[in-house]
Amino acid sequence: AIDxxxxxxxxQVSEEKLDELRSSADQTTFGDDVAVWGPVEPPExxxxxxxxxxxxxxxxxxxGAxxxxxxxxxxxxxxxxxxPVSELKVEPTNEDQCIDCMLCVDICPVDAIDVDAS
Ligand code: SF4
Ligand code: F3S
Incomplete structure (x- = not known):
């Protein structure tokens, strides 16, 4: 489960490092407006x-639930x-719109999501 x-x-991975990652192998993995917490070593x-x-x-x-x-x-x-786990992931692109319903946290079969509702 997620820590x-x-x-x-x-x-938190710096913007400089993210730019570096975007310009190397797979550019779709790292969005513009979402923070990334390392370690990050694509593709694993x-x-x-x-x-x-x-x-x-x-x-x-x-x-996908x-x-x-x-x-x-x-x-x-x-x-x-x-x-190694899957070739698609979900990015919390609109996390600022979250209403803290906790549905995603409860529904994910592998507990990959944490919502800080405090
Ligand atoms: Fe969406 Fe999860 Fe936030 Fe509920 S807790 S609004 S399902 S992101
Ligand atoms: Fe991934 Fe869990 Fe959503 S496996 S796609 S975070 S329901």
Whole structure:
């Protein structure tokens, strides 16, 4: 399961590093407006994406229930070629619109999502 204390236990990947990653192999993995918490070593390690709504990319297996059921469409699919668990992940693109219903946290079969409702 995702570490709920990821923001203390991991380091946020810098914009410079993200730019570097975007310009190398797979550009679709790292969006513009979502924080990434390392370690990040594509294609195997992709970090935790998001802060208020956080998805552990190394746990997500592209079940899709979060994306299909979120009432305010927080998530979008991104390609993650050659990731050992799945080649699609959900990015919490619209995490600022989250209403803290906790549905995604409850529904994910592998507990890949943390929502900080406090
Ligand atoms: Fe969407 Fe609810 Fe999850 Fe927020 S907690 S991302 S509103 S399903
Ligand atoms: Fe991934 Fe869980 Fe959603 S496996 S696609 S975070 S329901």
């Amino acid at each position: 709920p204390n990821f923001d203390q236990n991991r380091e 390690k992709l970090g935790i994406h998001g802060t208020h709504v956080a998805v552990d990319y190394d746990i997500c297996l592209a079940d 979060c994306l299909e059921n979120c009432p305010v469409d927080v998530f979008t699919w991104v390609d993650t070629p050659d990731h």
